[in-house]
Amino acid sequence: MKKSDKEITITDVARQAGVSMATVSRVVNGNNNVKESTRKKVIAVIDKLHYRPNAVARGLASKKSTTIGLILPSMTDLLYASLANGISDVASMYKYNIILTSLKSEVGSEQQLFNDLLAKQVDGIIYMGEKISDTLYKEMLYSRVPVVFAGAIDDQDQIASVNIDYVKSVRDMVKLLIDNGNRQIALVTGSLTDPINSKYRLKGYQEALEQAGITYSSENVFETVYSLQAGSVVFDAIQKSGATAAYVANNILAAGILNAALDAGVKIPEDFELVTGNDSVLCDVTRPKMTAVVQPLYDMGAVSMRMLTKLMNDEDIQDRTIRLPYSLVKRDTTKK
Amino acid sequence: MKKSDKEITITDVARQAGVSMATVSRVVNGNNNVKESTRKKVIAVIDKLHYRPNAVARGLASKKSTTIGLILPSMTDLLYASLANGISDVASMYKYNIILTSLKSEVGSEQQLFNDLLAKQVDGIIYMGEKISDTLYKEMLYSRVPVVFAGAIDDQDQIASVNIDYVKSVRDMVKLLIDNGNRQIALVTGSLTDPINSKYRLKGYQEALEQAGITYSSENVFETVYSLQAGSVVFDAIQKSGATAAYVANNILAAGILNAALDAGVKIPEDFELVTGNDSVLCDVTRPKMTAVVQPLYDMGAVSMRMLTKLMNDEDIQDRTIRLPYSLVKRDTTKK
DNA sequence: CTGAAAGCGCTAACAA
DNA sequence: TTGTTAGCGCTTTCAG
Numbered sequence A, B: 001m002k003k004s005d006k007e008i009t010i011t012d013v014a015r016q017a018g019v020s021m022a023t024v025s026r027v028v029n030g031n032n033n034v035k036e037s038t039r040k041k042v043i044a045v046i047d048k049l050h051y052r053p054n055a056v057a058r059g060l061a062s063k064k065s066t067t068i069g070l071i072l073p074s075m076t077d078l079l080y081a082s083l084a085n086g087i088s089d090v091a092s093m094y095k096y097n098i099i100l101t102s103l104k105s106e107v108g109s110e111q112q113l114f115n116d117l118l119a120k121q122v123d124g125i126i127y128m129g130e131k132i133s134d135t136l137y138k139e140m141l142y143s144r145v146p147v148v149f150a151g152a153i154d155d156q157d158q159i160a161s162v163n164i165d166y167v168k169s170v171r172d173m174v175k176l177l178i179d180n181g182n183r184q185i186a187l188v189t190g191s192l193t194d195p196i197n198s199k200y201r202l203k204g205y206q207e208a209l210e211q212a213g214i215t216y217s218s219e220n221v222f223e224t225v226y227s228l229q230a231g232s233v234v235f236d237a238i239q240k241s242g243a244t245a246a247y248v249a250n251n252i253l254a255a256g257i258l259n260a261a262l263d264a265g266v267k268i269p270e271d272f273e274l275v276t277g278n279d280s281v282l283c284d285v286t287r288p289k290m291t292a293v294v295q296p297l298y299d300m301g302a303v304s305m306r307m308l309t310k311l312m313n314d315e316d317i318q319d320r321t322i323r324l325p326y327s328l329v330k331r332d333t334t335k336k
Numbered sequence C: 001c002t003g004a005a006a007g008c009g010c011t012a013a014c015a016a
Numbered sequence D: 001t002t003g004t005t006a007g008c009g010c011t012t013t014c015a016g
Helices: A010-017 A021-028 A036-049 A055-062 A078-093 A110-119 A134-141 A166-179 A195-211 A228-241 A251-263 A281-285 A297-312 B010-017 B021-028 B036-049 B055-062 B078-093 B110-119 B134-141 B166-179 B195-211 B228-241 B251-263 B281-285 B297-312
Strands: A067-072 A097-102 A124-127 A147-150 A160-163 A185-189 A221-223 A245-248 A273-276 A291-294 A321-323 A327-329 B067-072 B097-102 B124-127 B147-150 B160-163 B185-189 B221-223 B245-248 B273-276 B291-294 B321-323 B327-329
Touching: A010 A021, A010 A036, A021 A036, A055 B055, A067 A078, A067 A110, A067 A297, A078 A097, A078 A297, A078 B097, A097 A110, A097 B078, A110 A134, A124 A297, A147 A297, A160 A297, A166 A185, A166 A195, A166 A245, A166 A273, A166 A291, A166 A327, A185 A195, A185 A228, A185 A251, A195 A221, A221 A228, A228 A251, A228 B281, A245 A251, A251 A273, A251 A281, A251 B281, A281 B228, A281 B251, A281 B281, B010 B021, B010 B036, B021 B036, B067 B078, B067 B110, B067 B297, B078 B097, B078 B297, B097 B110, B110 B134, B124 B297, B147 B297, B160 B297, B166 B185, B166 B195, B166 B245, B166 B273, B166 B291, B166 B327, B185 B195, B185 B228, B185 B251, B195 B221, B221 B228, B228 B251, B245 B251, B251 B273, B251 B281
Parallel strands: A067 A097, A067 A124, A124 A147, A147 A160, A160 A321, A185 A221, A185 A245, A245 A273, A273 A291, B067 B097, B067 B124, B124 B147, B147 B160, B160 B321, B185 B221, B185 B245, B245 B273, B273 B291
Antiparallel strands: A097 B097, A291 A327, B291 B327
């Protein structure tokens, strides 16, 4: 069975329909310059033969692959999965396919991934990494194909990007904690080498403190990794520090901290308040449920992809940096 | 900046290196029939020009795209994300790219997705859907390119697949519940139109009952959707039914049921026991932690992809149906 | 409205 | 060991 049937090509269709390849091509591509009767005839043959245009040949001839590349840090992180979901829906709406590459697979650097994508002749790329090397940044900036950052930030605001106002979101959350009476608040993030932590979250945190007249101390900043296990270690440290509340960047880490606190007999939110900058179903599953910053992840993905289609189409873009509105969802790990 | 630099091709390299295209091609493809000095010369030019072979042209000429297609139900389900993760790692190990398509996007049927993938000339396809239409099944069976089911089942055992023994996993879990003293146990699954539920989970459930001499009653089977919200509705129904324990197919749904029970003042595991057939970080986050069937998701993905590479390579496969070992992780929603 | 023909960039015989 | 030369299947001028 397998491989017995040779693929049928545009030539076969042309011959059987008694027209030229060019005409078949026009029909397939919805070109209007085809007489209705001819179109019908061609379509009939296409159906009969189950002709399926070879996208690779098409790509070579037209110089467009109708494929975009997606570079993400991890597919098992709901944050990226949700973004990808929005991207995927809009992509299929515009008939684009997605080539998925993950930064997690140690095989080859991000640089390599980017080049592989270009070699595949993708028409555009969406990048969701948390940080980026200078070299790669420059390559993206001058790349033949457009690049959009989704849920990722470009400190230099040169590459198109879609995200939320991270600084403000942290400031808002920390302000909530301050308003609830906390004076010593822990900031728990991932690596401070990631700009989103060092430049944005830290900044929002400091701004909130400053506005409340609280002196910033680096003692209250905890740098760790995003895992459940890390939670209990960090919670011990936080408790020792004397903080009465914490802003935790990641939701899994927050769940770890929450459970560690509960296990230690700490009452939440009475004795300790906790918020996370990254909502997911997890925040609804924990008891108490966690107060969180809700980013419109699906929309961010969808908007990124829509923006990329415009860029690929050389359409005008008013704003290359789009910030979508986020919201603070107060659940049960905060007093108010 | 953009688009100013025309892409450099194999012809450019050949000219500058003073060799033929064929030789450049040989160097690029690691063909040994090239004198070392020639190879060096060509490589020097490649580096100097930053030549990057056009994968599309290569695909057209060689009839191989080094790309595989991935069809999954949802990327925001950790189950599939974890599988995809394993697939991705092995794929990049073998230099394959992945075209991602999601069944969730309503745009176009699964049939359409499959055809799009074939149009893109993928060398193989990995399917992770929970069910499949007869038409598509047949097309996959006789497809020009190999197909592997990952974490999905083929009731007819004709298509290569990698999964666990679902029947046995359910039977084991239900047996645990029976051994713990439960006589009336609820089976909570998604749509019974999905074979994995109707043919596998239900069967394992019935087998366990039968072995324990308990009469099966369809009253104890609850068909619902996999969401947190559904949990509380289902829990009410379960409670009315009088069941003292439940096997829940999906972990998010299980978390919903667990929390509903807790909210209703039911003591777990004392008054009610709960297990899920689908472990994830969620099971570790809930309090009490949930007892679950742990599938080796990453490995299942990796093995699927490895199998696909063999199939694409026309290598011999001893077993087209691979069942990987699973385990029962007893946490705190069961007495033992 | 339709067809002829020239590529797109690369691989793969086949020669040399 | 290297070069020549057909294509791969399609799009796209350019004529007609």
